Amino acid sequence: MKHLTEQQIAAMAPNASAVANAKKIVKSGGFTHLARSADDTFYMGDCKGSGSSVYSVSVDFIDEAAPVCRCSCPSRQFPCKHGLALMLKLLEDEPWETCEIPQTILDKRARKEAREEKKEEKGRTDGEAKKSTKASKPASLAARTKKLKKQLDGLAMAESMVNELLNAGLATLKGSSLKTYQDLAKQLGDYYLPGPERLIRTLILQMQDLEKAGVENGIRERGIAESAGTLVRLRALIRKSRAWLTEKLEQGNVEDENSVLYEELGGIWTLDRLNELGLKKENARLLQLSFQESCDMARKELVDQGWWIDLDSGELSVTCHYRPLKALKYVKEEDSVSDMVRVPCLSYYPGTGNRRIRWDRQEFEPVTSAVMSEVRAHACASVKEAVKAAKNELKNTLSSGRYGCLLSYALIGHSAEELTDETTLGLMDHDNTTIRLADRPGDQPGVFRLTQLPDPGFLENQVLFGVLWYSTELHAICLHPYAVITDQAVVRLLY
Structure with missing residues (x-):
């Protein structure tokens, strides 16, 4: 059996x-x-x-x-x-x-085997004839060049909108002007710029939420900060992308390459292309540390996001699975994974920090105490070191605003010196350095659930997985807890 x-x-x-x-x-x-x-x-x-x-x-x-x-x-x-x-x-x-x-099954197996053999043969011949193929298809190069020029035209239009908002102020983005920018967002889709289009839609949704919030100071201030952050991200994407696309056209290099800007503009990576660029690792061993589902109304999609650790290198990576709201019944839904996953070929997306990963084949293996020991061995022992690494990533305007980290801690509680408010929690490492624990807006809450853990021992001498993020209200980097890593299991705080 x-x-x-x-x-x-x-x-x-x-x-x-x-x-x-x-x-x-x-x-x-x-x-x-x-x-x-x-x-x-x-x-x-x-x-x-x-x-x-x-x-x-x-x-x-x-x-x-x-x-x-x-x-x-x-x-x-x-x-x-x-x-x-x-x-x-x-x-x-x-x-x-x-x-x-049944013979019908045997016939289907034979056809599948023939397709796979044909695909392997095509892969071998494509590798040998790659240069000649490019030279024999000037029309393909011309089409790509035309697309890049079209993207530059769209970016110029988007930049004009951003400059108008910077001069007039975000407060002018309301009423009839919202309709104008909604139309602009639709136009960017015709310029092969779904990335900037989503950012403009995000900005519009944020300003609509601000109007509904009224004069509630806390909510309004946070909303204004989020909207300003989206505008800054959009402006940075436009500037960096224009320089990148212009350089590609000048050099005649119109192929997609190892750059995070390709996806930020709305490009879609295939596993084959990522592997061609060398963004892969064979025989990877992964363990999921956290999983959550969120709704991105700008994309009109549900996002299944998982955080994983590479047991060999300790690298923390992210999987993102997008499901259009209008097709939820027909698109596979991702779920949390409690087993260890062995991946024959792991593909990485371009980027720094917590890179996005994907794979198409996997095998499940039980999580043993030895596996948990490997996870804990990769934990950072110093809050200062973790924060320093996070600063380098968070200062990038195109970053996600999260930096995943594993932290070994001596204590989680209210006793840290800087934390005079009894409603707050802090984490203290073994050097007595503390960091405030706070939930990042837009993510599922995790701080309160630390107080609901059944075993008080979970709050002492363990390892915490979470994301470091910058709070505009506190003007400080905080840690949003996602899971406690014991020597026996991953105790998830988000679900």
Whole structure:
């Protein structure tokens, strides 16, 4: 029998509700027939559907890293709840009949193998003929050059808007002028600039929220600071991008390259291109430290964000999975991962600090005490060192405003000398240096949950994972706690 874990099955599910529905099918005895091939690469079953309908479900494990679920139901989710339920049945100790692999499945395997061989052959020939291919397609180069020039025209238009706002003030962005800037944001999409378009939409949403807030000082001051920060980020993106695109045109280098500006302008990286640029690592071992879901109304998307640590290097990285609000039913939803993940080829996005990562294949392994020891060994022992590293990243106007770090601490509590307010918490390292713990606006709260931990020992001589960020209200760098790392487990504060 094929050995699977519930974590592996959940990772394949399009969303959490699909897993929940699959469990209901298993619990209610939805399968009337179960069979498997003698070589354990193929499993099939008949599952009760709505009314008198019965669905034929199968899972093909010829590629163990990427099982293929097939079902006769009309669902547009892959795998559907019936396919997930069939895999969940593998967790139960029940007898399965032995069957022959259907010819249709064998034919599909053969076609898939032929496609993969063709793809490998194409990859080999493409590598040899790369230079000649570029030389033989001047039209492609001309199209890219035209696109860069179009982007420069769009950036000039956006810069004019920014200068108007800087001269007139953010307070003028209201009423009828909001409609003008909304139209401008739409126009930037025609100039291949979805990145600046999103920033303008973000600015508009922030100013609309300010109007609703009225005269409440605390909320208004924070909103003004956020809006000003968005405007500064937009201005910096325009200036840096214009210089970058102009240089590329002058040098005749119109290909996408290892630069964070490509994605900031709205470019989309493929795994193949990232690997071509050498932004990859083979056989990486990762452990997720935190996971949260947020809604970006400027993008009109839900964002599934996970924080991961590379167990070998200690590098902290981020995964971001975007799901359009209008297509939530059809886009796979990411979820938290409690197992260790082994990735054959890990791809990095250009950037500094906590780089974004992606991969297409993974294997799950149990988290042992040895794994937790590796995580804790990568923790920084000094608050001063962590803050110094964060400053170098946070001063970059194009940064996310967060700097993930692992900090070894002696104590978390109200007793730090600088923290006279009893409602605040601070972290003290083993050199008696303290830093204030505060929730970053826009993120899920984590500070209060530290006071709700069941074991007081979690607040002494442990390791904390969190993000360092600059508070415009306190005029200081604060630490937003995401998880406590003990020698046995990752105790998550965000969920």
